[in-house]
Amino acid sequence: MATVLAIETSCDETAVAIVKNRHVISSIVSSQIAIHRQYGGVVPEVASRQHVEIVNQAIAQSLTESGLGWSDIDAIAATCAPGLVGALLVGLTAAKTLALVHQKPLIGVHHLEGHIYASYLTDPTLEPPFLCLLVSGGHTSLIYVKECGVYEILGQTRDDAAGEAFDKVARLLNLGYPGGPILDRLATEGNPKAFPLPEGKVSKPEGGFHRYDSSFSGLKTAVLRLTQTLQQSGQPLPVNDIAASFQATVAKALTRRAIACALDYGLNTIVVGGGVAANSGLRQHLQDVASQHNLRVLFPPMKFCTDNAAMIGCAAAEHFEKGHRSPLTLGAQSRLPVSDVMKLYGSNANSHSAD
Numbered sequence: 002m003a004t005v006l007a008i009e010t011s012c013d014e015t016a017v018a019i020v021k022n023r024h025v026i027s028s029i030v031s032s033q034i035a036i037h038r039q040y041g042g043v044v045p046e047v048a049s050r051q052h053v054e055i056v057n058q059a060i061a062q063s064l065t066e067s068g069l070g071w072s073d074i075d076a077i078a079a080t081c082a083p084g085l086v087g088a089l090l091v092g093l094t095a096a097k098t099l100a101l102v103h104q105k106p107l108i109g110v111h112h113l114e115g116h117i118y119a120s121y122l123t124d125p126t127l128e129p130p131f132l133c134l135l136v137s138g139g140h141t142s143l144i145y146v147k148e149c150g151v152y153e154i155l156g157q158t159r160d161d162a163a164g165e166a167f168d169k170v171a172r173l174l175n176l177g178y179p180g181g182p183i184l185d186r187l188a189t190e191g192n193p194k195a196f197p198l199p200e201g202k203v204s205k206p207e208g209g210f211h212r213y214d215s216s217f218s219g220l221k222t223a224v225l226r227l228t229q230t231l232q233q234s235g236q237p238l239p240v241n242d243i244a245a246s247f248q249a250t251v252a253k254a255l256t257r258r259a260i261a262c263a264l265d266y267g268l269n270t271i272v273v274g275g276g277v278a279a280n281s282g283l284r285q286h287l288q289d290v291a292s293q294h295n296l297r298v299l300f301p302p303m304k305f306c307t308d309n310a311a312m313i314g315c316a317a318a319e320h321f322e323k324g325h326r327s328p329l330t331l332g333a334q335s336r337l338p339v340s341d342v343m344k345l346y347g348s349n350a351n352s353h354s355a356d
């Protein structure tokens with residue numbers, strides 16, 4: 002049983018956790034949303050500076066809450082890709098320093114692999130193979146989870162990520178940031194059939210595209226046109242109906258692809274992760290359609306869906322058990338496909354500080 006101290010600073014949450022295999026011992030998450038809200042989105046330089054302010058305090062707090070000492074910790078982990086390079090470097094540098102000072106192995110973790118491992122924290126008995134639908138502000142991915150470190154990307158977004166689409170639609174309706182929770186709340190008061198909107202068809206897969214890809218930029222443009230047309234009528238904007246129609250369309254698009262993918266690949270479990278996994282419309286629709294096909298859907302609780310370090314520690318614990326180690330020269334990378342996670346381990350691990 003490996004005990005890992007993990008750090009996550011890839012975007013706008015400074016998070017530190019101590020995890021024993023698939024069980025969380027302590028988990029600290031400090032969100033910067035309130036700071037970035039005034040800019041309508043995450044400002045990378047502000048995020049990095051904020052991580053520097055918070056990270057040491059979060060490490061100390063996590064250790065205190067766990068009741069453990071450094072001698073109980075087997076390895077130090079940090080998210081090293083993908084994400085904002087400046088932000089990633091803060092957590093990775095802290096982890097390298099701790100590894101060096103306390104003579105512990107370093108384990109770099111791919112952020113999306115962390116999101117996959119969030120489902121093991123929810124159900125420690127879960128075992129691959131399964132399909133992961135990862136829907137956040139930066140990603141919309143369908144990942145075939147074969148075993149630890151072995152992932153195949155079966156679908157991605159060709160433009161906006163699902164959460165990004167929620168945020169952009171909320172912005173064009175002047176509703177604030179982040180848009181997902183706001184639209185979700187308004188949608189409960191609206192009619193999802195009020196306005197037919199396009200789900201976003203994607204062309205045939207070619208040149209690196211996948212069969213189960215999604216596209217949300219057309220939907221976003223359709224909402225913009227609809228809003229402009231409605232505004233010309235001079236009537237108050239039916240914001241609840243727009244929110245409900247938009248949300249139902251996103252839920253249908255994601256569900257259609259996830260179910261088709263699971264059935265085509267013979268996978269009977271779909272786990273969902275990322276901030277958009279909180280969406281009530283998606284939860285309801287995916288659950289309904291999955292049960293019609295006898296598929297199991299696992300929605301982790303929100304604290305494991307949004308960015309946290311417990312999921313990073315959980316992934317690291319399994320890599321540790323398998324003997325995977327990262328060199329202290331490991332660099333932060335803004336992009337790295339989840340299918341390439343094994344590049345983070347062994348003597349060939351990436352040693353560049355940015356891509």
Ligand code: KG4
Pocket residue numbers: 012136137138139140163164165167168179180181182185275276277278279280281306307308
């Ligand atoms: O996973 P996450 O916390 O951060 C990353 O992007 O990595 O996801 C944040 C995204 C935002 O775009 C936010 O608008 C969206 O998740 N979100 C939601 C809901 N709660 C958060 N989208 C739809 N419905 C929600 N209830």
Ligand code: ZN
Pocket residue numbers: 112116137275307308
């Ligand atoms: Zn994330």
